[in-house]
Amino acid sequence: MTEYTLPHEGLVSKPAHELARMIQAGEVTSRQVTQAFLDRIDETDSEIKAFLHVGAEAALAAADEVDAQVKEGREPASALAGVPLALKDLLVTTDAPTTAASKMLEGYISPYDATVVAKLRAAGIPILGKTNLDEFAMGSSTENSAYQATKNPHDLERVPGGSGGGTAAALAAGQAPLGIGTDTGGSIRQPASLTGTVGVKPTYGGVSRYGVIACASSLDQVGPCANTVLDTALLHEIIGGHDEFDATSVDSPVKALADAAREGASGNLSGVRIGRVKQFDRPGTQDGVRERIDEAFAQLERQGAEIVEVDCPSFDDVMGAYYIIQMSEVSSNLARFDGMRYGLRAGDDGKHSAEEVMAQSRGEGFGPEVKRRVIMGTYALSVGYYDAYYLQAQRVRTLIAQDFQRAFEQVDVIAGPAVPTTAFKLGEKVDDPLAMYNFDLFTLPLNLAGLPGMSVPAGNAADTGLPVGLQLIAPAFEDDRLYKVGAAFEAGR
Structure with a gap:
């Protein structure tokens, strides 16, 4: 195993909420933080390859604005003002390229900021740069990027997960104290599990998707990432809330998530019922993962929680239903990138027809995994197959939501593994799409149901020495339950 030394001292090892306190108290400046x-990124990213773009000048300028406010004695713009952040390169920005890790969008600069980016700027959070991902957020290892494969800081020969492996790796390597990801089928929670960080997929509609390059619109959700549950809650409060520019945004106030995390930090879970889904106990789950999850449930019980087994039979059909829906929406969303309306234009030499230019542009602009999903999604939506595939998958989606509904009549939160194994080796699954898709089995159900979920570190597996994540799932718009239980579990470890 090739190990990477993680930070243990200095500013880069402190949690975001502590850095924010120090900045507001004048103990350190935002520029220094x-x-x-930025120095940490410069020292380490040639190995980790977490970032596609580093915006040092813009980040320091934002930090200077916070320092001026502190010097003048003004109220901080947010609870995390002055603390820098790593941004997944799927959210558009006016001051940095947004590529979605694809040659199709190489060098693209947006004329506007995504709503989440605008909220971060208003909150006084410097953006360090844009992080790597699987192209157009399609993948589970961050190996499908058109530019580079990100490595897991815990073992440079292994993947950091995907599609948001860049953000998770940056957090794990001490390159950033905060991060933003997107989660379509586990792209926040799965990398968090593999890197020993905290990642949250909010309730669908709870955080604006405006300015996020769409993968699958009924599944995509922006969410916060950090190294502690409290930091993640504080960031969630900043980015959450209704947005009139997003038709899927729900007009509902953001709950007091940081207060829930602080309450949970007492470690007391008396009266909380936690469900253990029978279908998550699957053959093929790594022994080291199973051991850590068993220990996690034992710990939660010692902290006062009641563990209840719940049955969700439709979860057995989740993979087929999810990928039919996801690929169908991918086919629709990526149709615009044809070299004529948006994206790379190839073969436009005056000798080729519009159809030939579009075909060449898509052929050169998209990578193998994107092409695979576009082709399969187009097939599922085609005449003669729509009813057999797409509509049937939507029926299964309804059954999965109903399973969750029945489960939450018995329990407050559901817990289980985030992924079936610890991080696999680079190249191990990249040529086996089915194996890669199967890796997401535990994270997919809640995306289909629109529910919130969290991965919180549960220790390292004894058989590999690599991180394991405990996944927590709550009912829709009860995201605060994740933070209470997650913080309690974190405090009890």
């Missing part, structure tokens, strides 16, 4: 993380 931001520069420390």
Whole structure:
């Protein structure tokens, strides 16, 4: 195993909420904090390859604005003002390229900021740069990027998960104290599990998707990432809330998530019922993962929680239903990238027809995994197959939501593994799409149902020495339950 030394001292090892306190108290400046993380990126990213773009000048300018506010004695713009952040390169920005890790969008600069980006700027959070991902958020290892494969800081020969492996790796390597990801089928929670960080997929509609390059619109959700549950809650409060520019955004106030995390930090879970889904106890789950999850349930019980077994039979059909829906929506969303309306234009030499230019542009602009999903999604939506595949998958989606509904009549939160194994080796699954898809079995159900979920570190597996994540799932718009139980579990470890 090739190990990477993680930070243990200095600013880059402190949690975001502590850095924010130090900045507001005048013990350190935001510029000093931001520069420390920029230095860390400069020192380590040639190996980790977490970032596609680093915006040092813009980040330091934002930090200076916070420092001026502190010097003048003004109220901080947010609870995390001055603390820098790593942004998944799927959210558009006016001051940095947004590529979605695809040659199709190489060098693209947006004329506007995504709503979440605008909220981060208003909150006084310097953006360190844009992080790597699987192309157009399609993948589970961040190996499908058109530019580079990100490595897991715990073992440079292994993947950090996907599609948001860049953000998770940056957090794990001490390159950033905060991160933003997107989660379509586990792209926040799965990398968090493999890197020993915290990642949250909010309730669908709870965080604006405006300015996020769409993968699958009924499944995509932006969410916060950090190294502690409290930091993740504080960031969630900043980015959450209704947005009139997003038709899927729900007009509902953001709950007091940080207060829920602080309450949970007492470690007391008396009266909380936690479900253990029978279908998550699957053959093929790594022994080291199973051991850590068993220990997690034992710990939760010692902290006062009641563990209840719940049965969700439709979860057995989740993979087929999810990928039919996801690929169908991918086919629709990516149709615009044809070299004529958006994206790379190839073969436009005056000798080729519009159809030939579009075919060449898509052939050169998209990578193998994107092409695979576009082709399969188009097939599922085609005449003669729509009813057999797409409509049937939507029926299964309804059954999965109903299973969750029945489960939450018995329990407050559901817990289980985030992924079936610890991080696999680079190249191990990249040529086996089915194996890669199967890796997401535990994270897919709640995306289909629109529910919130969290991965919180549960220790390292004894058989590999690599991180394991405990996944927590709550009912829709009860995201605060995740933070209470997650913080309690974190405090009890």
